[in-house]
Amino acid sequence: NAGVTQTPKFQVLKTGQSMTLQCAQDMNHEYMSWYRQDPGMGLRLIHYSVGAGITDQGEVPNGYNVSRSTTEDFPLRLLSAAPSQTSVYFCASSYDLAGGRSGELFFGEGSRLTVL
């Protein structure tokens, strides 16, 4: 059972480089989202999508882009990496729109990004 798959698990970038974190889910979930996890800050929502072709900003969207061309995939793009983007990134999906009524989000294992 694959669930939510994130790649890569680890990545080191230099300031100014770009990269894409990949996220794929095989549960036919409409809702997908990206969070970053930082010490003492908990989880903060970056971007989310309620279906193919629809994306919206979360709490901390600056410096990140997303797109949703299929139900399965929701990549997160860093256009010009900065040290402040050093973090652990989690992709999550849900059966209910916006993780709403059931409240249950299914998380990937995370991608640890270091920006030097």
Added chain:
Amino acid sequence: GDSVTQMEGPVTLSEEAFLTINCTYTATGYPSLFWYVQYPGEGLQLLLKATKADDKGSNKGFEATYRKETTSFHLEKGSVQVSDSAVYFCALNPRTGANSKLTFGKGITLSVRP
């Protein structure tokens, strides 16, 4: 706005000790409340939930009761095991509309010693 406040950590206990992790919330209306757990090297997973006042969520020996009068959802376990070592997150969904989203607390690290 909606928020979740968790007690400061980390917490270190001996095996078989009693566990309480405090969580209080601020929300308008009638939110749903959740506890998520993150084991080392893994993503978060739902531990338990409660959707209305006085509901008790339970799973894997953990329990939490939705207390509207004290706006709390404290997590308890009678006898912790080493395998319970993890980060625990309290979360709420305000259920204010189709796009209402989960708000997480900062998380607390639990370490259980043999």
